[in-house]
Amino acid sequence: MKRLALALMLTAGPLTAQQAPETAPSPEARPEGLATTEGEKAPTSVPSPEARPEGEEGLDTPEPTGDPAEAEAEAEAEAEAEAEVESATETEAEGGAEAAADAEAEGADTDEQDELPDTNAGARDSVPAMPERLAAPQSARDACRAELVALGARFEEGLPVEDPEVADCGIAHPLTLSRILPDVALEPPAPMRCETALALARWVEGFAIPAAERLGRGGLSAIRQGTVYNCRSRSSDPETLSEHAFGNAVDVMSFGFADGSEVRVQPRERDGTMAEAFQDTVRATACLDFTTVLGPGSDAAHADHLHLDVKERRGDFRLCQ
Known part of the structure; x- marks a missing residue:
């Protein structure tokens, strides 16, 4: 009997295990965070990658x-x-x-090449014409004239220079310069802004006269000009006014000496003469008083004269060629 009972028990055990309910919830179906019930083992399977906490990707x-x-x-x-x-x-x-930057420098800083307001600016009520925009305050004009007098320049003050057709042409407070220094005439006399006359006087006193003394021609007696004030456009840009249109520029054609001789401005590259040395000297030193200096070799339009002007540019930029 005992052997029969033991055989029945061994047979019933596996059957019980095989008949376990197939609908028992899988460990994965348990709500997250729910504790296991008493006597029940916690699932031993590894959480799926989707359930892995953020920041721990790739651990496995x-x-x-x-x-x-x-x-x-x-x-x-x-x-x-x-x-x-x-x-x-x-x-x-x-x-x-x-x-x-190179394009801006080349386009903005060439002889009379800085862009200026168009010639109809004076027709707009909101924008004064160029002569008014360039006009210095009274205190600056008084100081300029006082320095010219101290240097021995001779000039006459006149009425504003205006152009009936182009409002931007003209000089608000002109003076007509006849002698740059007591012994150096401007031939012929011409109206210009005081700033232009002062730059001319400083340059002649500081550099042109000392250079002329080396030539042995009795000293500098005259600067002969071809153009000072002239209401015209730039030679390189017909749509933009020249600095001559504002009384800012002087074209020096030649230098006269006390013995009656003169040195004309012309191409003199490597001719090896004292005239070449004089022309090169005055041309180079002019850039200390003028902001634009052009002459033979700059372009065809300046082959026979020195163009000197006092155009204001950003950063006191100077164009000397």
């Missing part, structure tokens, strides 16, 4: 099976390629900025 990612050295070489190549792209981008940006 298998290591790459490729060659580590090859992977490192690929990473270095990618880094070098990115560095080359960044370097090329920076170089292109710098080159573009430099090109823009």
